[in-house]
Amino acid sequence: MNRLASRLPAIVEQHQQEILTEWVRLQLESGAWRAGRLQETQLRDESQRFLHLLVNNLKNGIQFDTRNSQWSDVREFLSDLSRSRAIQGFSPSQVATFVFSLKQPIFTRLRGSLVSDPEVLADAMWDATTLLDSLGLYTTEVYQQARESVIARQQEELIELSTPVVELWPGILALPLIGTLDSERTQVVMETLLQRLVATGSSIAVIDITGVPTVDTLVAQHLLKTVSAAQLMGADCIISGIRPQIAQTIVHLGIDLSAVATKASLSDAFALALKRRGLGVVTSAVARG
Amino acid sequence: MDRVPILRLGDCLLVTVQVDMHDELAMALQDDLTNKIVATKARGVLIDISALEMVDSFIGRMLGNIAAMSRILDARTVVVGMQPAVAITLVELGLSLPGIRTALNVDAGLALLRRMLDTSGEGVHVD
Numbered sequence: 001m002n003r004l005a006s007r008l009p010a011i012v013e014q015h016q017q018e019i020l021t022e023w024v025r026l027q028l029e030s031g032a033w034r035a036g037r038l039q040e041t042q043l044r045d046e047s048q049r050f051l052h053l054l055v056n057n058l059k060n061g062i063q064f065d066t067r068n069s070q071w072s073d074v075r076e077f078l079s080d081l082s083r084s085r086a087i088q089g090f091s092p093s094q095v096a097t098f099v100f101s102l103k104q105p106i107f108t109r110l111r112g113s114l115v116s117d118p119e120v121l122a123d124a125m126w127d128a129t130t131l132l133d134s135l136g137l138y139t140t141e142v143y144q145q146a147r148e149s150v151i152a153r154q155q156e157e158l159i160e161l162s163t164p165v166v167e168l169w170p171g172i173l174a175l176p177l178i179g180t181l182d183s184e185r186t187q188v189v190m191e192t193l194l195q196r197l198v199a200t201g202s203s204i205a206v207i208d209i210t211g212v213p214t215v216d217t218l219v220a221q222h223l224l225k226t227v228s229a230a231q232l233m234g235a236d237c238i239i240s241g242i243r244p245q246i247a248q249t250i251v252h253l254g255i256d257l258s259a260v261a262t263k264a265s266l267s268d269a270f271a272l273a274l275k276r277r278g279l280g281v282v283t284s285a286v287a288r289g
Numbered sequence: 290m291d292r293v294p295i296l297r298l299g300d301c302l303l304v305t306v307q308v309d310m311h312d313e314l315a316m317a318l319q320d321d322l323t324n325k326i327v328a329t330k331a332r333g334v335l336i337d338i339s340a341l342e343m344v345d346s347f348i349g350r351m352l353g354n355i356a357a358m359s360r361i362l363d364a365r366t367v368v369v370g371m372q373p374a375v376a377i378t379l380v381e382l383g384l385s386l387p388g389i390r391t392a393l394n395v396d397a398g399l400a401l402l403r404r405m406l407d408t409s410g411e412g413v414h415v416d
Contacts, residue, residue, distance in 0.1 A: 194377070203392075232386060
């Protein structure tokens, strides 16, 4: 590439306007363009800005390196473009096509200007290909990163969402667990429960495992840990929502839950919690008729 | 050297741990507390550790020791105000502090202590 004989920068700069017009036309025609998602004016504007940046940078050298600070403005532009299109629902190949579709107009100009000298033409084409390929791949990379960050955020939200602690009665908390308990989730569950115990000054917590599909030794251990931690803080735990199959599994696995009060249903557990707090439920005279 | 203050509350003693316990301080507390129980004929001990952010196995064992010592001197111990992070650490360390009663806060602890002393029924009531 040190052959500055490469004619690419000069030719692109010289034919900037024609390249832009043809490029936008190609993009509008190609399948990557989805009418309605993107305004034509916006596409034209983006194309123009990108080509302008490209021309400016070509003067400094034609090798695109993602770590090279020289290309930072192009990099920034492509990152923004890739992210916004990822959010709009474009596929990675459609995003990359934005860059790749620039090849054809540039090649046409190169061929037109250098037809007399095939060797120089081949070099210039090669330069253009490597440059545009690396730029296109960069958009894909950013696209993927944007998607991954969305997934990571959703996973976090899922963990947060799935551990609500509700107050059944002043001094009685309930923790309805839904979904499989792994170590990470148990940690979050444990912390949320203990913090709510302190915040509400509750002395009894009902852990309802109706929504937990399976209980193995690990899940049981996690539950027991939560119970002991709550006990250390001075709160009692009741485990409720134990389905028949789960009861069988627990016994077959030899898990000892005798240290914890267990109930089959949440309502039984709530009744026990009320009793422990010295409260009771009575049918009022009105309802009795 | 710093000392952990021990306050008298009727026939109970209130120990408020305000600073992070280092080993020396813990040993001094054991000394002071046993002396104080004997001197005041206290029947109950409340240890408030709500300001404690960190607990290691040594402090965990020390709490157990204090409870055992108090028991020998015929006083019941209730540990109150344990922070969630501390509780999790203790469970992870495998220290579930058997033989120690716990309560969420000083109020609840005092009520628990009252109930324990009432139901033990050993007190000689002098009218």
